[in-house]
Amino acid sequence: MKPNPSKELLKGTLTTIILRLLSEKGKMYGYELAQCVKETTDGKVLIKEGSLYPALHKLEANGLIECEKVMIGKRVRKYYHLTPAGETATAKAINELLDFLNTIHHLITTEPIYGNT
Amino acid sequence: MKPNPSKELLKGTLTTIILRLLSEKGKMYGYELAQCVKETTDGKVLIKEGSLYPALHKLEANGLIECEKVMIGKRVRKYYHLTPAGETATAKAINELLDFLNTIHHLITTEPIYGNT
DNA sequence: ACAAATACATAGATTTACAATGTATTAAAT
DNA sequence: ATTTAATACATTGTAAATCTATGTATTTGT
Numbered sequence: 001m002k003p004n005p006s007k008e009l010l011k012g013t014l015t016t017i018i019l020r021l022l023s024e025k026g027k028m029y030g031y032e033l034a035q036c037v038k039e040t041t042d043g044k045v046l047i048k049e050g051s052l053y054p055a056l057h058k059l060e061a062n063g064l065i066e067c068e069k070v071m072i073g074k075r076v077r078k079y080y081h082l083t084p085a086g087e088t089a090t091a092k093a094i095n096e097l098l099d100f101l102n103t104i105h106h107l108i109t110t111e112p113i114y115g116n117t
Numbered sequence: 118m119k120p121n122p123s124k125e126l127l128k129g130t131l132t133t134i135i136l137r138l139l140s141e142k143g144k145m146y147g148y149e150l151a152q153c154v155k156e157t158t159d160g161k162v163l164i165k166e167g168s169l170y171p172a173l174h175k176l177e178a179n180g181l182i183e184c185e186k187v188m189i190g191k192r193v194r195k196y197y198h199l200t201p202a203g204e205t206a207t208a209k210a211i212n213e214l215l216d217f218l219n220t221i222h223h224l225i226t227t228e229p230i231y232g233n234t
Numbered sequence: 235a236c237a238a239a240t241a242c243a244t245a246g247a248t249t250t251a252c253a254a255t256g257t258a259t260t261a262a263a264t
Numbered sequence: 265a266t267t268t269a270a271t272a273c274a275t276t277g278t279a280a281a282t283c284t285a286t287g288t289a290t291t292t293g294t
Contacts, residue, residue: 008129008251008280008281009130009213009214010129010250010251011125011126011128011129011249011250011251011280011281011282012126012127012128012129012250013126013221014250016225017221017224017225020224029272029273030272030273030274031271031272031273040224040227041220041223041224044216044220045221045224047251048251048252048253049252049272049273049275050251050274050275050276051250051251051252052251053273053275054251054274054275055250055251057274072271072272073259073260074258074259075258075259075260075271075273077271077272077273078273094225096126097126097221098222098225099161100126100127101221103158103161103162104130104162104214104218105215105218106157107134107154107158107162108133108134108137108211108214108215109215110157124283125250125282127281128251128282129280131281131282147242147243148240148241148242149241165282165283165284166242166283167243167244167282167283167285168282168283170242170243171244171281171282172281189241189290189291191289191291192241192242192289192291193241193242194240194241195242235294236293236294237294238292238294239290239292239293240290240291240292241288241289241290241291242288242289243286243287244285245286245287246283246285247284247285248282248283249281249282249283250279250280251278251279251280252277252278252280253276253277253278253279254275254276254277255274255277256273257273257274258272259270259271259272259273260269260271260272261268261269261270261271262267262268262269262270263266263268263269264265264266264267264268
């Protein structure tokens with residue numbers, strides 16, 4: 001019924017996570033990205049194919065990542081890496097996300113100032 | 118073009134924010150909630166009517182909040198407050214959101230462990 | 235008198251991610 | 265040898281969340 005509790009909360013962060021991991025590891029392929037997120041979050045965040053591949057294709061279409069096809073036996077593996085524009089976008093996206101996390105954290109843990117201005 | 122930078126990232130948090138503020142202040146009306154969030158986040162998070170009112174109606178339909186109509190002159194003002202079920206849900210929602218914020222923070226700031234397990 | 239703020243609300247569009255499904259190769263288990 | 269699970273790519277259709285735009289009406293400030 002509720003296998004992925006963070007499902008609804010995850011919205012909007014997927015692209016930033018992908019960019020961040022590519023920035024960290026240099027190059028990764030789709031399946032590897034999903035496994036990496038799964039392991040890093042101890043199974044708490046699961047990126048599904050239906051989210052991952054469209055996200056990668058969109059990032060590629062926007063010129064933020066590029067892919068390099070490598071044959072592993074008879075199987076194609078697509079390694080993605082950041083473009084220069086992607087590196088700039090990554091730094092910006094991470095800063096925005098961290099700022100957002102702080103803002104939300106503040107909003108749900110601190111006494112609101114409204115009412116005594 | 119980009120008046121609300123947190124727009125896409127905000128998804129999934131609105132309900133929790135509303136519950137949290139009602140828990141904090143006891144009772145609030147819609148417009149007050151929006152103003153409170155705006156002031157608390159220094160304008161970085163803006164809740165629009167098109168998000169706010171459907172969210173409030175949904176919370177009410179789910180039995181987590183109740184409203185009390187108060188006439189201010191000729192104008193109706195709807196004060197919302199948590200039900201007992203709402204108080205339980207609030208605690209849970211805040212914990213889940215904080216856990217999620219930590220998970221995402223960890224994901225975008227820490228060296229991934231994947232690769233050396 | 236007029237503009238801005240207050241205060242409610244809905245309809246339609248967009249975005250995001252997921253579930254379900256599909257194809258194919260490779261490794262492991264029986 | 266055959267089956268199963270894991271690897272690895274992908275698409276289609278669906279559901280949910282939020283926004284934009286719009287609407288109504290009252291109150292306050294100038």
